[in-house]
Amino acid sequence: MTKVYRVDILEEKLKQLATAVPGIQGTVIVSLEGFVVATYPPADGQGTSLQHPTSTPQVAAMAATLIALGEQTLTRLAQGEMERLMIEGEQGAMIVYPVNQNAALAVMVSKEAKIGLTLMAVARSAAFFADVLSGAD
Numbered sequence: 001m002t003k004v005y006r007v008d009i010l011e012e013k014l015k016q017l018a019t020a021v022p023g024i025q026g027t028v029i030v031s032l033e034g035f036v037v038a039t040y041p042p043a044d045g046q047g048t049s050l051q052h053p054t055s056t057p058q059v060a061a062m063a064a065t066l067i068a069l070g071e072q073t074l075t076r077l078a079q080g081e082m083e084r085l086m087i088e089g090e091q092g093a094m095i096v097y098p099v100n101q102n103a104a105l106a107v108m109v110s111k112e113a114k115i116g117l118t119l120m121a122v123a124r125s126a127a128f129f130a131d132v133l134s135g136a137d
Contacts, residue, residue, distance in 0.1 A: 006132055023118060026039070027040050035057070067085065067104050070096075095109065
């Protein structure tokens with residue numbers, strides 16, 4: 001019997017997300033402490049990918065920091081729980097969805113991406129990741 005590890009399931013779903021939605025440049029699941037849980041495209045042997053910056057530990061740390069700041073802001077403004085965070089730049093955007101209390105999904109998208117379709121696909125994927133990380137089959 002072949003063992004299937006959670007990280008393999010996560011990486012396969014990240015791959016499906018990145019290849020199914022035009023404009024997604026990379027995806028990463030991060031712990032709220034700022035560590036990489038799973039990424040697509042996968043990192044090279046040293047934990048980085050020059051062509052795909054989302055596989056770097058710095059992106060995980062930045063996503064965790066953004067989530068913490070977003071949650072503090074929403075709490076102080078009495079706006080409820082964070083549903084998503086999006087930062088847009090001249091070349092593209094970073095979308096961060098909380099997956100559960102311990103992890104989040106960060107997605108880098110190009111400027112040409114259709115944001116509505118991307119947000120819908122990322123939200124669905126985040127729900128899937130929540131199930132996998134909670135141990136649900």
